[in-house]
Amino acid sequence: MDQNQWTNIATNQPSSTSDTLLEESLEEYIRAAYPAIDTDIENNIPTSASTSTSTSSSTPSSSTQQAKTTPARQKPTLKKGHINRILLYNGCFNPPHQGHLAQLTHAYRHSGADLHIVGAVVLVAGDQYLKWKMGRSPSALRLSVAQRIELWNRELRARERERDGSAADRWCWVIPEDKWSATADELERLFEMDGFEVEFVRLAGGDKVGLRGVEHGVWGCGMTVTTDVSRPVEFCERVGGGGGEVRLRDLPGHTKWKRVLQQGDAVGEDNDAGVRGGAPAQTLASTSLAGYVSQVCLRGHCPPRSYTSTGVSVPSRRSPVRLWTPPTPIVPEHKREVWVCESTYFTRGTYTVRFVTSTLQERLDPNLSSTKLREIITEATAPSQGGRVLEDRLRGVALSPELLAKFITEEMGKDMKE
Numbered sequence: 001m002d003q004n005q006w007t008n009i010a011t012n013q014p015s016s017t018s019d020t021l022l023e024e025s026l027e028e029y030i031r032a033a034y035p036a037i038d039t040d041i042e043n044n045i046p047t048s049a050s051t052s053t054s055t056s057s058s059t060p061s062s063s064t065q066q067a068k069t070t071p072a073r074q075k076p077t078l079k080k081g082h083i084n085r086i087l088l089y090n091g092c093f094n095p096p097h098q099g100h101l102a103q104l105t106h107a108y109r110h111s112g113a114d115l116h117i118v119g120a121v122v123l124v125a126g127d128q129y130l131k132w133k134m135g136r137s138p139s140a141l142r143l144s145v146a147q148r149i150e151l152w153n154r155e156l157r158a159r160e161r162e163r164d165g166s167a168a169d170r171w172c173w174v175i176p177e178d179k180w181s182a183t184a185d186e187l188e189r190l191f192e193m194d195g196f197e198v199e200f201v202r203l204a205g206g207d208k209v210g211l212r213g214v215e216h217g218v219w220g221c222g223m224t225v226t227t228d229v230s231r232p233v234e235f236c237e238r239v240g241g242g243g244g245e246v247r248l249r250d251l252p253g254h255t256k257w258k259r260v261l262q263q264g265d266a267v268g269e270d271n272d273a274g275v276r277g278g279a280p281a282q283t284l285a286s287t288s289l290a291g292y293v294s295q296v297c298l299r300g301h302c303p304p305r306s307y308t309s310t311g312v313s314v315p316s317r318r319s320p321v322r323l324w325t326p327p328t329p330i331v332p333e334h335k336r337e338v339w340v341c342e343s344t345y346f347t348r349g350t351y352t353v354r355f356v357t358s359t360l361q362e363r364l365d366p367n368l369s370s371t372k373l374r375e376i377i378t379e380a381t382a383p384s385q386g387g388r389v390l391e392d393r394l395r396g397v398a399l400s401p402e403l404l405a406k407f408i409t410e411e412m413g414k415d416m417k418e
Contacts, residue, residue: 023080027076034183085200088121099231099368120171145176204226205226210234216346222349262335338357
């Protein structure tokens with residue numbers, strides 16, 4: 001976005017170059033729709049108090065986890081010619097931990113090239129909601145929304161540093177949940193003004209997508225993405241153990257799972273795990289999700305529909321031909337199996353679930369949760385423990401462990417004075 005276009009956005013004037021603007025940085029729109037994002041990120045700058053206890057506050061919590069949870073370096077850019085999608089990840093995050101970050105980055109990297117995910121927004125629940133949720137445990141840790149946002153920002157900024165120490169492009173922004181509705185309205189206005197098609201996709205934990213039900217329509221999202229990288233999901237079983245073949249149980253009120261055909265997959269080969277779904281990447285780039293889900297490929301053969309919603313021709317079911325044979329196949333370095341199903345309960349819109357699998361090597365401790373982390377904090381802050389025990393116990397488990405230890409220590413100091 002050049003200076004003239006920035007002025008147009010800032011003054012709410014239509015851009016005179018919307019017809020010729022083919023791509024643009026997502027961050028410019030986030031800044032315009034929610035100017036306070038810069039103030040929130042400035043809180044991430046280490047203070048003398050937080051850096052005096054450790055020199056590693058500008059580095060990720062765990063070098064081991066960094067390899068698993070740092071997305072590939074690619075500038076988040078909106079492009080015309082397809083639907084750009086942005087992940088929305090909401091929760092209390094009291095406190096945020098490595099499982100939260102792993103879930104977010106795994107979905108960002110591996111949800112499938114056909115989705116064109118360009119970035120993510122973490123929505124942190126407000127203090128009143130957290131107070132209500134923790135009502136039965138009045139003595140439990142309750143971090144303020146500002147503290148939880150700062151913990152996220154500190155970790156994200158640290159992981160977005162290049163090897164030479166220079167700042168890398170942001171791909172994720174953290175916003176208070178109660179600010180999102182107004183922010184989303186402004187974003188949608190700006191996207192439409194410049195001619196970009198954008199959809200918000202909800203990222204949910206395995207507890208929100210299961211055999212007992214699926215929370216559809218949260219934040220107006222028609223698609224829900226989940227993974228099993230941070231904890232197992234009850235609808236997924238693996239033959240021969242955690243690293244075996246995926247077997248999925250159908251979600252009640254949903255169609256059967258269909259595997260998304262990704263770049264590099266062998267089309268038409270037998271697949272006992274289920275039905276392959278999707279169309280070639282070139283077609284998906286200009287096809288709505290609803291059209292895409294309806295154009296599943298049964299072992300390489302397409303259903304009767306001959307055209308996508310945009311008029312792009314696809315082979316008929318009676319023509320068992322390979323759908324996609326690029327001259328030089330490019331196989332993604334870290335491709336994961338992706339599966340989709342569609343709700344059959346709703347008739348006023350399409351609601352889908354997309355499940356992104358993970359490898360045994362990248363899965364985290366399934367017992368990791370904010371509840372477990374609060375238990376660790378309680379144990380580490382017992383009078384019998386030394387002052388350094390807390391930070392050591394948090395390292396590799398919590399996001400921004402040094403800063404979290406500082407918050408807890410300060411709160412304990414207030415309680416002692418009272």
